Amino acid sequence: MSARRPIPRWADIALLPAINLILAFLVSGLVVLLVGENPFHAIQVIIYGAFGYGDGFGYTLYYATNFIFTGLAVAVAAHAGLFNIGGDGQAYVAGLGAIVVALALDQTHWLLAMPLAIIAAGAVGGFWAFIPGYLQAKRGSHVVITTIMFNFIAAALMVYMVNRVLKPATTMAPESATIAVPGRVPQLRQFFSFFGYSPVNLSIVIAIAALIGVYFLVWRTKFGYAMRVLGANPTASRYAGISNSKMIMITMTISGALAGMVAINEVMGVQNRLVLDFVAGAGFVGIAVALMGRNHPIGILLASLLFGALYQGGQELQFVIPGITREMIVVIQALVILFTGAMEGLFRPTLERAFMLYTPEHKTEAVAVSTAKTES
Amino acid sequence: MSQNGPMNPQRPETAAAFVPANGWAIELEKINRRFGDVHANKDIDLKIARGTIHGIVGENGAGKSTLMSILYGFYTADSGTIRVNGTPQAITDSRHALKLGIGMVHQHFMLVDNFTVLENIVLGAEDSGLIKPSLDRARKELNRLEQEYDLEVNPDAIIEDISVGQQQRVEILKALYRGAETLILDEPTGVLTPKEADDLFRVLETLRKQGKTVILITHKLREIMAITDSVSIMRQGQMVATLKTAETNPEQIAELMVGRRVLLRVDKKPATPGKTLLEVQNLVVADDMGVTRVKDVSFAVRAGEIVGIAGVSGNGQSELLESISGMRDQKSGHVLVKGEPLSLDGDDGAARARQAGLAHVPEDRQRMGLVTNFAEWENAILGYQDTPAYGAGPFLDIAAAKKAAADHIKLFDVRPANINLKSSLFSGGNQQKIVLAREMEQDPDVLVIGQPTRGVDIGAIEFIHNEIIKMRDEGKAILLVSVELDEIRSLADRILVMFDGVIVGEADPATATEGELGLMMAGINSKAAPRGLGIAEQGPLP
Incomplete structure (x- = not known):
């Protein structure tokens, strides 16, 4: 190890992620160059597609809504030291809760249907995560294994439920009956014509409320304190009289309920019915979002917007530049995850050294050290 | 006990002119190191005579570990000079320190629990991609070291099966195998039973007899008095004194460490037990x-x-x-x-x-x-x-x-x-x-x-x-x-x-x-x- 100093906080939370992001885009640019397209044009298309006009921005926000929910689900569990990678399955199964309430109440008013659907979707999603939580707390089966297994169970269960239970006899497609207009979650375009035909809806308000709620839960309540003690040091939590098994079960339930909110956005806000695979991998993106957002609501908000933009910009890119296929977009997204998540610490040492050299008060010392090195 | 070694204690006031018979193994001059706002080492001067056991005492946070980490190349000093055997060196990392003959035995052992003693000793010092020749060579070298320093361990025992005291010997052998001339021991007796501690001190005395230099970091004054030739006392990042052990006493060291009179015995009234x-x-x-x-x-x-x-x-x-x-x-x-x-x-x-x-x-x-x-x-x-x-x-x-x-x-x-x-x-x-x-x-x-x-x-x-x-x-x-x-x-x-x-x-x-x-x-x-x-x-x- 050579001479280093801790980098300032602003560099830690802003500069370092920015550098990582730029690097991810540079490497992505090389990939784009390799397939014979102009990377500058590509990035222009992505940015314009994601933020440049109302429809595009609306789509970015719509994707981000899902990612906020799944990102929070992963983050809440992570604070208690649990790695919930079953967000996908939890969100999927939660669709059952949402659709049952929505279909039952779709002749009343969305103001009645939505809160009840939130409770129902949260309960079902929460239950789907509670089982792995229970198995870990009482039987010692690791949630990483069980949650991913529950994703598969969820997929099979939903195929059965949609085809055998929810599908009206009159349709051929594997989907539930359509929710009548009064029970649908209002679209933002009904209030702001700016959003064009994009599907962003009032669920985004729920997402923002969830961000604030999670902040309060984790940092302002006794429960959140206990959760963080458990996550940081399970022996200390036992010492502190915290019931680790109870905490694991409750935390997993909260995590699953958050993932379940995806169903509100998709089922009641966008599709207006329950379709197969409506989660479309949002649960897994949530892992990357939480990783990049460092399990903090603000970070999760920013990371969700980034991934929402990548999703929407990517769609646009594939549309505008046919040479760049859907798979290429996945490669770019993977690179972003790689550089901002997995290799987050790559530039830390360099940055620490750079800050030592270029902050004036340390410069002379640093120079002295490096000269001493060359002399020996 | 302090008369056993070939030692010439330095006196702080004449340190500049004075050179011990065997020369200085380590000389530190005006070492400074900061961690953010904490000035962990302030203008530290320390000279350690070759072939002696030199104790370093100080309260937790006094800067002992930082100083030793600088010597061992774990941190770099912000300023100051390190001389090893009289030559100025800028120790860049622990590998470099080892090359200069400085080895360290950490408080928490750095051993692979399910490897044998021999494998642990070779680990990181292999000759080539093939492990067998290294192990054979190490076995021979280990035999020699064991005899020379009276350090018995079974080279084929698995680390987790041997006692803590034995594990510590492995750490010492590891350092010696890598050619250490100066051995830094960080709180070595914290994990040992009294009997094991005695054995360790016997080993340290053998090392001194063989001309090695030992730096002993401890907060147990009894150990300082029993085994060291000289002792340096640190307080709040500064070196407050270096004394010849024979000329001092625990009360004086304790006072220098804490900066005030310390009661080594607890004053208490007789108990009046109730229900x-x-x-x-x-x-x-x-x-x-x-x-x-x-x-x-x-x-x-x-x-x-x-x-x-x-x-x-x-x-x-x-x-x-x-x-x-x-x-x-x-x-x-x-x-x-x-x-x-x-x-x-x-x-x-x-x-x-x-x-x-x-x-x-x-x-x-x-x-x-x-x-x-x-x-x-x-x-x-x-x-x-x-x-x-x-x-x-x-x-x-x-x-x-x-x-x-x-x-x-x-x-x-x-x-x-x-x-x-x-x-x-x-x-x-x-x-x-x-x-x-x-x-x-x-x-x-x-x-x-x-x-x-x-x-x-x-x-x-x-x-x-x-x-x-x-x-x-x-x-x-x-x-x-x-x-x-x-x-x-x-x-x-x-x-x-x-x-x-x-x-x-x-x-x-x-x-x-x-x-x-x-x-x-x-x-x-x-x-x-x-x-x-x-x-x-x-x-x-x-």
């Missing part, structure tokens, strides 16, 4: 593996007395403590606080124990007593997070928690006095004060303390001991478990000796000799105690 507050009845406890570690233990602790449980570490004391404090289920038996049996089943037994008025200072503060990556104020409420004092209903009253933390810091003189600092950045003694403050300030009726001063410096030990006595005089029942016999003897009003999960005897600290207690700790309950030569069997503290 029984803690009672343990026929307690049987198993460890995580299901092995019964506490076997039918019964005793009582009364108000206003300290009951000490002595014993060699690993004889069931940990399980006893954890069971009484509600962290571990008992197989049978009862724990009664103020006559009421505690229900300790389930995994939140500790909460119920606290409600009953039992506070617990755990043996291992970093693993149990603190969440080390929490801010200090967050740890000030650990275990009491659900009490109304720290927030109504489900909400956490951060202001109240911070206020409690600030009060604790003030009352217990925790340094640095910063409630927002990450707990892992406090020194061992200050971490212990954080835990003690938290538990004592809740005004419990029963206080259960494990290893109150493990890894804690002298100044803090004095403080902690006085606080414990103060609690006793306030009429609390205190159960003290410690492997430091001196500590038990000076604090406890009654001593219970634990061996193999059983209380094998009770002793009066005023009359029992160390030899008698030592025999009881070894499972031999006899009055006739032979006296050995090693320092472990020396009489009471100086």
